[in-house]
Amino acid sequence: xxATRGLEGIVATTSSISSIIDDTLTYVGYNIDDLANNAxxxxxxxxxxxxxxxxxxELEELSNLLAENAALPPEVIExxxxxxxxxxxxxxxxxxxxxMLGLYDDKADVMDPQENYMKAVRLQAKIPTIxxxxxxxxxxxxxxxxxxxxxxxxxxxxxxxxxxxEPVEIEAFNKALVLHADxxxxxxxxxxxxxxxxxxxxxxGVTAAIGALKGPLHGGANEQVMKMLTExxxxxxxxxYVLDKLEKKEKIMGFGHRxxxxxxxxxxxxxxxxxxxxxxxxxxxxxxxSEKVDATFTSKKDLPPNVDFYSASxxxxxxxxHDLFTPIFAVSRVSGWLxxxxxxxxxxxxxxxxxxxxxxGKQEYVPVSERG
Ligand code: ACO
Numbered sequence: 001x002x003a004t005r006g007l008e009g010i011v012a013t014t015s016s017i018s019s020i021i022d023d024t025l026t027y028v029g030y031n032i033d034d035l036a037n038n039a040x041x042x043x044x045x046x047x048x049x050x051x052x053x054x055x056x057x058e059l060e061e062l063s064n065l066l067a068e069n070a071a072l073p074p075e076v077i078e079x080x081x082x083x084x085x086x087x088x089x090x091x092x093x094x095x096x097x098x099x100m101l102g103l104y105d106d107k108a109d110v111m112d113p114q115e116n117y118m119k120a121v122r123l124q125a126k127i128p129t130i131x132x133x134x135x136x137x138x139x140x141x142x143x144x145x146x147x148x149x150x151x152x153x154x155x156x157x158x159x160x161x162x163x164x165x166e167p168v169e170i171e172a173f174n175k176a177l178v179l180h181a182d183x184x185x186x187x188x189x190x191x192x193x194x195x196x197x198x199x200x201x202x203x204x205g206v207t208a209a210i211g212a213l214k215g216p217l218h219g220g221a222n223e224q225v226m227k228m229l230t231e232x233x234x235x236x237x238x239x240x241y242v243l244d245k246l247e248k249k250e251k252i253m254g255f256g257h258r259x260x261x262x263x264x265x266x267x268x269x270x271x272x273x274x275x276x277x278x279x280x281x282x283x284x285x286x287x288x289x290s291e292k293v294d295a296t297f298t299s300k301k302d303l304p305p306n307v308d309f310y311s312a313s314x315x316x317x318x319x320x321x322h323d324l325f326t327p328i329f330a331v332s333r334v335s336g337w338l339x340x341x342x343x344x345x346x347x348x349x350x351x352x353x354x355x356x357x358x359x360x361g362k363q364e365y366v367p368v369s370e371r372g
Contacts, residue, residue, distance in 0.1 A: 003356040008258065012351070013193065016051055017339045018182040023262045027182055028052070036269045041152045041177040041332070042066070045124060048182055048339035049117070062121075063151070069125035070146045070155075072097075073104040077133060077143060085138035090131065090327045091214040095207055097130045098123070102203030109201050116345060119202040120338040127334050128152070131327040132159035153177055156331065161319065168280065169318055172273045176311060179266040180329055182336030184259070188212040188219065192337045193344045197351040202341055209337045213330055216253060222325040224253035225312035229289050230322075238292035243300075252297050254309030263304035270310035277317040286313040 004010055018027045025032040027044065028051050035044060039053075042063050046054040054062065076097050085093070102108045105122065107115045133143035144162055146155040153174035157165040165173070183189070192209035196202070213219035232241045245252055257264055271290075278287040290313050294305055315325050 001356045045335045066125040069122045080137045093134045095210040099207045128156045177332040180332035194351045205341045219326045219329040221253040221308040226322045235288040239296045242296040256303040264306040266307040267305045274310040274313040281317040
């Protein structure tokens with residue numbers, strides 16, 4: 001047995017949900033560019049869960065279901081008030097709150113396709129409420145309930161800020177949600193599939209996935225990108241900053257990808273939005289710094305920016321706290337996790353690879369009293 005480190009290039013399952021072929025990302029055969037330019041996030045959720053685009057009636061039905069299921073059990077809100085929310089990372093709070101949701105769902109362990117679909121609806125609906133409620137509670141504000149007249153993207157921004165977002169903000173946020181929704185067997189999706197392949201429940205699968213997304217090599221990179229842009233501070237310092245990091249053999253977050261070689265097809269949409277939104281909000285320097293970091297880094301390393309690089313300045317210009325960037329990734333990616341969880345259940349086999357043992361050879365047990 002020889003190990004393939006990081007499972008690079010290993011094909012671990014079949015899937016009908018999304019594919020990356022020759023650096024082109026598709027959801028159920030629809031090119032991500034087409035979806036980013038035209039689809040609402042609700043349509044994409046439906047597409048991932050049903051493997052077809054919805055009719056107007058089906059879309060309305062799903063939108064209504066999401067709106068009806070957005071409220072949280074009061075215990076989840078109460079638990080946010082029990083600890084010092086200012087010292088807790090929102091990804092840790094999200095991970096714990098999703099696990100808690102399982103405690104208040106009396107169907108949590110019922111293994112039935114329709115019940116599991118309804119759990120997917122409940123999780124997709126409640127995760128934005130968790131993220132926005134946590135964000136408001138830590139600022140001493142009361143959580144805000146979603147509005148029936150707003151779409152998913154608009155509702156998130158409304159529940160976060162308490163004001164109706166501008167059309168340009170809704171368009172940008174919707175596009176970011178569409179772009180982050182699914183990505184084949186990325187680390188968090190694989191984690192979700194491994195978890196539920198033991199026939200564990202949907203809440204456990206999503207909780208595990210949130211844990212995997214949190215890391216800076218995966219979803220946590222977008223927060224780290226903003227930290228870097230803030231540290232750099234002005235465009236004239238960007239080149240020196242990047243060269244110094246490279247000299248010290250440190251990674252620059254937001255660049256590189258395990259699968260894409262020519263470039264991440266989602267990055268160009270986020271770059272365009274970053275330019276537009278940072279200019280509109282008077283934060284143009286963050287786009288300029290990003291561009292300079294991009295140009296300097298890619299002139300030295302053949303590693304183009306990934307989805308996380310320009311999303312940082314997009315979210316910053318929407319006025320979102322930097323530590324909420326990764327939870328927002330989860331608000332979108334949970335749609336993909338749930339699609340994969342339902343797909344895993346539909347044709348399940350336990351996922352259990354092997355390890356190439358490299359530890360000591362045969363040893364004799366020595367009682368503790370005789371050990372030196
Ligand atoms: N900055 C500097 N060097 C890098 C970077 C980077 N961002 N990414 C890769 N490299 C270098 C590595 O140091 C390594 O160099 P070496 O061969 O001289 O040791 C080489 O490129 C290969 O890198 P690996 O980390 O082995 O590549 P892998 O395929 O395992 O990792 C990953 C992919 C984790 C995304 C990596 O590119 C990385 O750490 N990027 C920064 C974090 C990031 O942006 N993550 C988000 C990814 S997208 C997403 O999850 C949503």
